[in-house]
Amino acid sequence: MPQSDDERLVDLEARLQQEDPRFADSFTHGRPARPREFRRARAWFALIIGAGLLLAGLVLPDGLMIAAGLVASGIAVQLFDPPR
Incomplete structure (x- = not known):
């Protein structure tokens, strides 16, 4: 017996809540948030750290x-x- 559309939506909502709670909660508040795969704060932080280390290595001749x-x-x- 095939699932009804309501059951599928409830399953989808539960999986979304488990995977990315911040994104799922943003729908209830009416203020959309970016999904986890489009948040780039960690990437920018790592890039700044890497560029700082590279620059410091160039200024202080340290391989x-x-x-x-x-x-x-x-x-x-x-x-x-983002992962595909």
């Missing part, structure tokens, strides 16, 4: 800081691409 800055910047760039 380990340059390498750490490049790795941190690479990780930050990967955070900007």
